[in-house]
Amino acid sequence: MLLKKLGLSLGVFLTIAASVTGLVIIPNWQFQGHQPMRKADGTQYPLPYFGEQAKGRAVYIDQGCIYCHSQQVRMKGYGADIRRNWGTRRSVPRDYMYHRPHQLGTMRTGPDLASIGHRQPSATWHALHLYDPRITSPGSNMPRFNYLFTEMRDGDALPVGAFPGDVIKIPPQFQNSGITQLVPNERGKALIEYLKALNQSFPLPEAQQ
Amino acid sequence: MQSDQPKPEHRRAPEMQDRILELHAAAMREMSDPRDGMRPTPVAFLICCLLFTMWGGYYIGANAGDWTGDGLAEQANRAPAGPAAPQNPMVLGAEVYNACTQCHQADGKGLAGQFPPLAGSEFVTGDERRLAAILLNGINGDFHVNGQIYNSQMPAWKDVYNDEEIAAVATYIRASFGNKAGPVAKTIVEAVRKQVGAAGAWSEAGLAEFAAGK
Amino acid sequence: MSATSDSRGEVVSRIEVDRSAEWVVTVYWASALLWLTVATLAGLISSIKLHSPGFLGNIEWLTFGRIRPVHWDTAVYGFGGTAASGTLLWLQARLCQTRIPFPTLLIAGGVVFNVGILLGSIGVLMGKSTGVETLEFPLWAMPLLVIPYVFIVIANFKMYFNRRNAHTYVSQWYLMAVTIWFPVLVLSAEACTNLGAVDGVAQAIANWWYGHNVVGLFATPTGIAAAYYLIPKVIGKPVHSYHLSLLGFWSNAIFYNWAGTHHLTGGPLPAWTITIGVVGSMMMFIPVITIGINHHMTMVGSFHHLKTSPTLRFAVMGSMVYTLSSFQGALESLRSHQEITHFTHYTIGHVHFGMYGFFAPLMFAMMYYAMPRLTGNEWISARLIRIHFWCTLGGMLLYTLAMCYAGIRQGLMMNDPTVPFLNIVKFTIPYLWIRTAAGLILLAGTVAFLINFWRIVQPHRLRFVTPTLMTTERDYDMLLKKEKELSQ
Numbered sequence: 001m002l003l004k005k006l007g008l009s010l011g012v013f014l015t016i017a018a019s020v021t022g023l024v025i026i027p028n029w030q031f032q033g034h035q036p037m038r039k040a041d042g043t044q045y046p047l048p049y050f051g052e053q054a055k056g057r058a059v060y061i062d063q064g065c066i067y068c069h070s071q072q073v074r075m076k077g078y079g080a081d082i083r084r085n086w087g088t089r090r091s092v093p094r095d096y097m098y099h100r101p102h103q104l105g106t107m108r109t110g111p112d113l114a115s116i117g118h119r120q121p122s123a124t125w126h127a128l129h130l131y132d133p134r135i136t137s138p139g140s141n142m143p144r145f146n147y148l149f150t151e152m153r154d155g156d157a158l159p160v161g162a163f164p165g166d167v168i169k170i171p172p173q174f175q176n177s178g179i180t181q182l183v184p185n186e187r188g189k190a191l192i193e194y195l196k197a198l199n200q201s202f203p204l205p206e207a208q209q
Numbered sequence: 210m211q212s213d214q215p216k217p218e219h220r221r222a223p224e225m226q227d228r229i230l231e232l233h234a235a236a237m238r239e240m241s242d243p244r245d246g247m248r249p250t251p252v253a254f255l256i257c258c259l260l261f262t263m264w265g266g267y268y269i270g271a272n273a274g275d276w277t278g279d280g281l282a283e284q285a286n287r288a289p290a291g292p293a294a295p296q297n298p299m300v301l302g303a304e305v306y307n308a309c310t311q312c313h314q315a316d317g318k319g320l321a322g323q324f325p326p327l328a329g330s331e332f333v334t335g336d337e338r339r340l341a342a343i344l345l346n347g348i349n350g351d352f353h354v355n356g357q358i359y360n361s362q363m364p365a366w367k368d369v370y371n372d373e374e375i376a377a378v379a380t381y382i383r384a385s386f387g388n389k390a391g392p393v394a395k396t397i398v399e400a401v402r403k404q405v406g407a408a409g410a411w412s413e414a415g416l417a418e419f420a421a422g423k
Numbered sequence: 424m425s426a427t428s429d430s431r432g433e434v435v436s437r438i439e440v441d442r443s444a445e446w447v448v449t450v451y452w453a454s455a456l457l458w459l460t461v462a463t464l465a466g467l468i469s470s471i472k473l474h475s476p477g478f479l480g481n482i483e484w485l486t487f488g489r490i491r492p493v494h495w496d497t498a499v500y501g502f503g504g505t506a507a508s509g510t511l512l513w514l515q516a517r518l519c520q521t522r523i524p525f526p527t528l529l530i531a532g533g534v535v536f537n538v539g540i541l542l543g544s545i546g547v548l549m550g551k552s553t554g555v556e557t558l559e560f561p562l563w564a565m566p567l568l569v570i571p572y573v574f575i576v577i578a579n580f581k582m583y584f585n586r587r588n589a590h591t592y593v594s595q596w597y598l599m600a601v602t603i604w605f606p607v608l609v610l611s612a613e614a615c616t617n618l619g620a621v622d623g624v625a626q627a628i629a630n631w632w633y634g635h636n637v638v639g640l641f642a643t644p645t646g647i648a649a650a651y652y653l654i655p656k657v658i659g660k661p662v663h664s665y666h667l668s669l670l671g672f673w674s675n676a677i678f679y680n681w682a683g684t685h686h687l688t689g690g691p692l693p694a695w696t697i698t699i700g701v702v703g704s705m706m707m708f709i710p711v712i713t714i715g716i717n718h719h720m721t722m723v724g725s726f727h728h729l730k731t732s733p734t735l736r737f738a739v740m741g742s743m744v745y746t747l748s749s750f751q752g753a754l755e756s757l758r759s760h761q762e763i764t765h766f767t768h769y770t771i772g773h774v775h776f777g778m779y780g781f782f783a784p785l786m787f788a789m790m791y792y793a794m795p796r797l798t799g800n801e802w803i804s805a806r807l808i809r810i811h812f813w814c815t816l817g818g819m820l821l822y823t824l825a826m827c828y829a830g831i832r833q834g835l836m837m838n839d840p841t842v843p844f845l846n847i848v849k850f851t852i853p854y855l856w857i858r859t860a861a862g863l864i865l866l867a868g869t870v871a872f873l874i875n876f877w878r879i880v881q882p883h884r885l886r887f888v889t890p891t892l893m894t895t896e897r898d899y900d901m902l903l904k905k906e907k908e909l910s911q
Contacts, residue, residue, distance in 0.1 A: 005584070008591075012600040012676055016607050016640070019680030023632050024615055027696055028625035030278025061554030064488020070766060074689035075282070079762055083840035085308040088369055091691040093278060096623035101554045101616060104627045106686055108766035108837065109473065109851075111844055119369070122362040124323055125312055133476075136311060136320065139845045141852065143476050147483045171321040201368060206279040234888060235795040236437045242518065243592060243655035245665035246721075258670075258709050265702040272701075274694030283694040283758070304841045315843065 056194025302381025458501025539567025769830025814868025
């Protein structure tokens with residue numbers, strides 16, 4: 001009698017319980033055995049993000065970079081991810097074992113960033129690009145993140161806590177209203193550190209398939 | 210439906226008795242609640258559903274890899290294509306150059322004060338071995354190009370591109386942006402890789418030393 | 424009045440139900456329309472920013488990466504959540520022929536729900552997003568969304584168990600399913616993502632399992648329930664086949680759950696999870712064709728009503744787009760298709776096709792049908808209904824076609840490594856302008872509906888005595904003038 005009353009509800013509940021078990025719980029259980037590997041220089045891969053990099057990751061999330069940039073490289077022969085130099089190999093589950101929240105992303109209004117730190121290690125480039133993407137990438141439709149920088153005119157004193165080495169010159173043709181130099185602020189610096197740390201070039205064995 | 214109703218008119222809210230009916234004109238005129246028709250399901254349709262479900266089972270069986278957490282290829286025999294036929298280095302070089310435009314720009318002029326130009330640069334059009342060495346290992350620190358000082362970081366491309374691709378991009382930049390130097394052979398890249406491939410990024414002095422010590 | 428076969432008892436029960444529902448459902452639907460306006464505006468800002476990145480460029484609160492999730496979240500929870508909840512309550516009450524229980528509590532719940540969405544959106548704009556797509560609202564905003572929904576679940580079960588007729592109609596199955604699916608869905612997805620039960624790739628799967636199911640197990644069943652009710656109701660014919668309803672319901676319930684992983688095709692997922700997602704999506708052909716036969720065969724022979732009835736016009740548009748967008752979505756899951764269209768604007772086009780071509784029109788149809796019964800007024804302006812309909816249809820088609828075409832070209836260019844990436848960006852810009860234009864058209868339709876809605880909830884001393892049909896001419900100013908004359 002009760003079963004007849006609740007039959008519909010029970011059946012419906014079972015459908016969703018089945019899919020969450022099959023698609024989330026079982027794969028998660030399959031990933032449990034993943035361990036980081038030791039690189040030639042003694043460091044480990046992958047490593048959890050900490051310090052500046054973790055702070056930068058929070059900025060990446062807060063600014064919503066995921067809505068235009070993915071962080072996953074598809075295999076050779078499926079799309080042109082590797083030929084576009086977005087990575088040296090495909091991404092595998094182990095690359096993400098410490099990622100919380102995940103930032104895989106499903107949109108490429110801009111290029112994939114899974115290994116941006118590998119193909120673009122220059123902090124200067126990242127700073128100029130974040131300050132105004134049109135400096136380094138003419139025609140880009142990425143927003144400016146000028147609020148991650150302190151703008152300086154010639155002769156301005158350094159902002160508190162910045163070193164002379166942090167100052168970045170804006171190429172002359174992009175200088176506006178006397179602003180000639182930039183210093184990334186705390187968040188900007190952290191974000192650049194995080195972007196430079198995005199690197200999936202270590203050849204994990206399961207990535208060779 | 211009341212599509213044949215006369216032109217609508219306004220009516221003043223009537224007194225209590227009519228008012229209730231008036232208020233619920235919409236509820237009164239509506240059709241009765243929907244009922245179920247009892248037409249049978251066409252057997253052909255059911256058979257199609259069954260066949261389609263069988264296809265689903267087959268597709269899962271054929272494309273699930275090895276059912277492990279690291280089995281990422283849906284078919285074990287999805288072999289990578291064999292070695293590609295040699296390509297025109299100018300075409301291949303143009304493709305590889307897409308990775309360089311971030312800094313050196315599509316026109317090869319770089320960004321004033323930050324990223325050196327390739328157009329008219331002696332490092333590009335000069336010694337082929339030195340160019341290959343830069344492309345393979347990258348550069349770190351102060352660097353003079355055409356009398357201008359640059360301080361930035363160029364990534365090493367040795368893990369990313371093979372000798373053919375490096376030779377192609379070198380050939381491409383030597384013949385583009387107004388540069389008119391000859392092609393770089395794959396064998397030169399091969400030799401330089403063997404010689405210095407294990408080293409780190411070049412400093413200006415280190416590179417000069419390498420170039421001088423032919 | 425035209426012929427209805429109802430006994431007086433049935434009419435009385437309808438009136439009773441509508442009286443108990445009047446405030447509750449109006450509150451939910453009014454909030455739905457307000458959130459739809461907010462979501463459309465947020466969408467427009469995001470859209471403009473993609474082709475003119477300087478637009479409102481210096482305001483960190485409105486940067487693309489913040490306003491874009493606010494657009495989607497206010498559309499899904501703000502518009503979808505409240506429109507579907509109103510629909511669920513009214514439809515279930517009508518079909519069970521029982522009053523809506525504890526209306527005051529439900530209204531309070533609706534208010535809390537709105538506050539939750541408002542606070543959540545402000546949180547995202549302030550940069551407190553969790554970074555998990557579709558679950559961006561900061562954790563502290565979630566109880567405000569979950570608790571009111573518990574009231575709705577309880578109310579729904581109460582009505583279902585107190586129903587007057589033993590036979591349950593197909594719409595009721597879908598409504599029951601929604602109330603079970605949605606809380607389970609939200610709670611397990613929050614647990615797996617923001618509460619950190621799983622990390623990395625498993626979390627990404629949980630995220631897209633949720634992202635797909637929030638459309639598939641919340642918006643879709645509510646939309647189908649509305650179509651199953653409205654189409655036979657308005658034309659006064661029985662639904663085509665009970666057996667097909669049964670097949671459609673259970674195949675939908677079984678297959679749709681598994682489709683989410685197709686959002687990560689090519690990604691670092693075990694091959695079997697993606698394969699199951701592909702099959703789950705392809706199997707959707709069975710329920711979609713079944714439900715399609717049921718809806719469209721019921722309509723056969725009654726298409727002339729489309730000319731006059733606003734409800735029917737929106738409902739049929741919704742059910743037709745349901746068939747089309749589901750076909751599109753199923754094919755889109757295939758690996759060979761995803762290789763090109765994944766990561767492109769094609770997906771965005773598909774989402775809007777489904778949400779604004781199927782779900783939203785069916786919610787509009789419900790409102791067009793029920794509001795005159797809830798308020799006792801007729802829709803004031805037929806012209807505004809026409810504007811709303813043509814803007815919805817036109818804007819939605821323009822949007823979908825532009826984005827899907829641009830997406831295919833974008834995907835093909837992206838898979839050709841000789842095309843510089845910035846050339847792809849430049850290629851999409853004109854289509855992004857078209858999208859902004861389409862967004863403006865949709866906004867115009869929403870505003871037209873908002874005006875009509877605002878007017879129908881006002882008390883009027885004068886009433887129209889016939890329904891407002893698409894072909895009638897109704898003038899609000901005339902009504903006001905007459906009211907004024909009478910009062911003198």
